[in-house]
Amino acid sequence: MAALSDVVVGPVNLAARIDEALAVQALAFGLTDEEIGVRRHIVYRHLLQPGAWALGAQTESGRLVGFVYGMPNDRGHWWSTVVEPYLRRQGIDHWLDDSFVITELHVHPAFQGRGIGRSLITSITDGVDQPRSILSALDFESPARGLYRSLGYQDLARPVHFPSAPSPYVVMGAPLPLLRGN
Template sequence: MPHTAGGQLPDPREVVTGPLDLSARVDEALAVQAVAFGLTDEEIGVRRHIVLRHMSTPGARALGATTEGDRLVGFVYGMPNDRSQWWSTVVEPYLRQEGTEGWLDDSFVITELHVHPAFQHRGIGRGLITRLTDAAAEPRSLLSALDTDSPARALYRSLGYRDLARRVQFPSAPQPYAVMGAWLPLRR
């Protein structure tokens, strides 16, 4: 686990979770995502436009986790699913093949959830996703995650998400993804 200067781990009690103006802090959020997910500068540029477009979608909401010094160390955002949006059009055939296509209706999609590696494994990601989905009007939630056994997938399973489709291939993504769904509220 990464250490900060002086060998001290950050104190998770000094992290506050609350509403985030993601459009205003998009560059900080993408810097967290770049470290947590391993993005290139080119990928960051593409995602910046996507995030700004998403945040103009009706019902889109974001939460951030910040230190006492207002450093953004984690964020989550999502929106009510819209079958006409790109993500839904890509995952729909995979869900249809598995008989789970109905999950695309009345669902709140977690678009991104990232926590800086120095702050992971402290419940920050769990707090962000549960707080965001607790405010959703929809009865269920969807997300996609790399189709590997990872700490992120373990977190999602512990919250009640289950695989709805696997080996989902997004254009230009080298690795397959899994689409996961959970009834709300998420398991505690």
């Protein structure tokens, strides 16, 4: 477990705390109630995948203020089937093999900028056997993209269009372990 002043990062039973996690995600990502309902089912399904696990960032009182979860990539998963053609066009679809996918990473807006996201993502990737990590992020310059770049993630494909997502995404990848520093 990593301590960041009054916040501790460590294992969390995300399935048991799904409503708290989705409340953080809704604030951090701007989700509607309908989107939260859809994501609840997606998270439960993801957590049943082999090798899926989660970490949480909690205050001393136990309030969940951030979380990350991911799993070893499987080309049969929906996300992979969407991003594979984009990566194949670049000649780099091998990134989908032997990779750990950061499925979700969110920090409550009031707790952002304190190193919590960095601690969550480095802690989860430090605990995996895969030699690289991949993720998707909204395709605009944001603090999240800056964080990912500082950890060694590079743009692999963009713009990537997910069905029913109004904004384009970028797929990013990094060798593991992730870079340290800021």
